[in-house]
Amino acid sequence: MDLWFTENHTNNVRFGVKIKKQLHSEKTEFQQVDVFETYEFGKMLTIDGIIMVTEKDEFVYHEMIAHVPMAANPNIKKVLVVGGGDGGTVRELTRYNTIEKIDMVEIDKVVVDVSRQFIQQTACKLDDERVALFYEDGVKFMGKKKDEYDLIIIDSTDPIGPGEGLFTEDFYADCYRALTSNGIMINQNESPYYEKERRELTRANKKIKKIFPIVKVYQFHMTTYPSGHWLFGFNSKGIDPVSNNHIDNWNKLGLKTKYYNTDLHRASFMLPNYVKEILEND
Amino acid sequence: MDLWFTENHTNNVRFGVKIKKQLHSEKTEFQQVDVFETYEFGKMLTIDGIIMVTEKDEFVYHEMIAHVPMAANPNIKKVLVVGGGDGGTVRELTRYNTIEKIDMVEIDKVVVDVSRQFIQQTACKLDDERVALFYEDGVKFMGKKKDEYDLIIIDSTDPIGPGEGLFTEDFYADCYRALTSNGIMINQNESPYYEKERRELTRANKKIKKIFPIVKVYQFHMTTYPSGHWLFGFNSKGIDPVSNNHIDNWNKLGLKTKYYNTDLHRASFMLPNYVKEILEND
Numbered sequence: 001m002d003l004w005f006t007e008n009h010t011n012n013v014r015f016g017v018k019i020k021k022q023l024h025s026e027k028t029e030f031q032q033v034d035v036f037e038t039y040e041f042g043k044m045l046t047i048d049g050i051i052m053v054t055e056k057d058e059f060v061y062h063e064m065i066a067h068v069p070m071a072a073n074p075n076i077k078k079v080l081v082v083g084g085g086d087g088g089t090v091r092e093l094t095r096y097n098t099i100e101k102i103d104m105v106e107i108d109k110v111v112v113d114v115s116r117q118f119i120q121q122t123a124c125k126l127d128d129e130r131v132a133l134f135y136e137d138g139v140k141f142m143g144k145k146k147d148e149y150d151l152i153i154i155d156s157t158d159p160i161g162p163g164e165g166l167f168t169e170d171f172y173a174d175c176y177r178a179l180t181s182n183g184i185m186i187n188q189n190e191s192p193y194y195e196k197e198r199r200e201l202t203r204a205n206k207k208i209k210k211i212f213p214i215v216k217v218y219q220f221h222m223t224t225y226p227s228g229h230w231l232f233g234f235n236s237k238g239i240d241p242v243s244n245n246h247i248d249n250w251n252k253l254g255l256k257t258k259y260y261n262t263d264l265h266r267a268s269f270m271l272p273n274y275v276k277e278i279l280e281n282d
Numbered sequence: 283m284d285l286w287f288t289e290n291h292t293n294n295v296r297f298g299v300k301i302k303k304q305l306h307s308e309k310t311e312f313q314q315v316d317v318f319e320t321y322e323f324g325k326m327l328t329i330d331g332i333i334m335v336t337e338k339d340e341f342v343y344h345e346m347i348a349h350v351p352m353a354a355n356p357n358i359k360k361v362l363v364v365g366g367g368d369g370g371t372v373r374e375l376t377r378y379n380t381i382e383k384i385d386m387v388e389i390d391k392v393v394v395d396v397s398r399q400f401i402q403q404t405a406c407k408l409d410d411e412r413v414a415l416f417y418e419d420g421v422k423f424m425g426k427k428k429d430e431y432d433l434i435i436i437d438s439t440d441p442i443g444p445g446e447g448l449f450t451e452d453f454y455a456d457c458y459r460a461l462t463s464n465g466i467m468i469n470q471n472e473s474p475y476y477e478k479e480r481r482e483l484t485r486a487n488k489k490i491k492k493i494f495p496i497v498k499v500y501q502f503h504m505t506t507y508p509s510g511h512w513l514f515g516f517n518s519k520g521i522d523p524v525s526n527n528h529i530d531n532w533n534k535l536g537l538k539t540k541y542y543n544t545d546l547h548r549a550s551f552m553l554p555n556y557v558k559e560i561l562e563n564d
Contacts, residue, residue: 038294
């Protein structure tokens, strides 16, 4: 059998993945959720036809979203994950004994259920006793919060469909208010390479700069996302992610990682000139 | 019309590019050479069906292959480029007034001719008066050289077909002999992500370590190459590419670049853990 999943990275660029078997397909209240067994990437979760997670390279995304803020502030005790239904971000966070509470607000319970059923590699720590799951709209959830979290991770889909509200200035202002005085917000920041993702990067960065005093961007290699060149935003009330005495202390924790290390941590904030220009001229 | 070029990144992963028009197609003595006009990437050169150069992102590859060694040693006067028929590497090198001589040895004259005809963006400096073109086998050419070049850049295709001899231990030993006492050799080092390129990375690294005392690897984002995560090797008789007082002086040259900068220079040598493990365990 010759079965291929194809994602259009732009109208003129396609990424194709050979499929062993479709494991699940479900139209939820919010979106189309599919799980595939692939030859190259292991199990693969797609939402609305876009690759979200593959077993082969999810470690890159989840290590970079979790360990960068945790190394920048080892005193983080209470964390909120917005989205992240596959559980990979929570899995990395639960490795820190110093974290006391992880709230996760995911609008679509089906994503969590399907991940639990098919992708234990990411979902394996959703039952950690420190984790509380809230199946509701992240925007409404955030509106009720004040001075509560040391770290908010916006582990969202693209700003189309149910994830759209997570890319607004009002939402970023609500995040700011929900953070403690040392608070850090990490956001999924798209990519600088193709026009569609570059536009969203520019828009998000512009909005966040109005709210947060420290707004920096870091990069990593994510093969299964369009262009393979992906970014997160590191935004805080004061903590700097690069000139920061805590970072090297992270090594004393003895956490084994496949992508992240503290040299790469600092290096990931060193951006190509064309990316710096996009961020400065927005 | 719906015309697509497809490259198999592995047997189970495909990269597709929508084509406006095929501009050239030629079976040479050595390989199949094609040029396309694409919607997303501008003009695109392929060899044996594999993307070599696109107008959209060749700047990443050519800036990283040329400026990293040039910043590490500003006293480079004589350079040899092996391969690189599209001219992009030579273009970046000609921006240095301090370089006196650039030899380029390319086995396939057709690649140069076709690039001159269709891709002036990369071929535009092949007529610089300091450039001498040699249409011969890089392996034989190197065998005749001793203590002659301050920098050798192996700007090769993959180690299959005519590029194969450029990935042997004998060839690396010939490069070492052809270099001056401060010599640097840069090699195209493939990618850590998919098995095929990872195997070539491992093999090349292992061989070069037997010859050169300083062997380091640096990474960059190359969307149109398999996985988007690509590497060069920085190998030298003594010059270190990171702990090096020259690097910041590069900024005084006033060269405008789109990807390279001196912060990124140092950062590009900070590799993910899984890449470091590949290089240490080879």
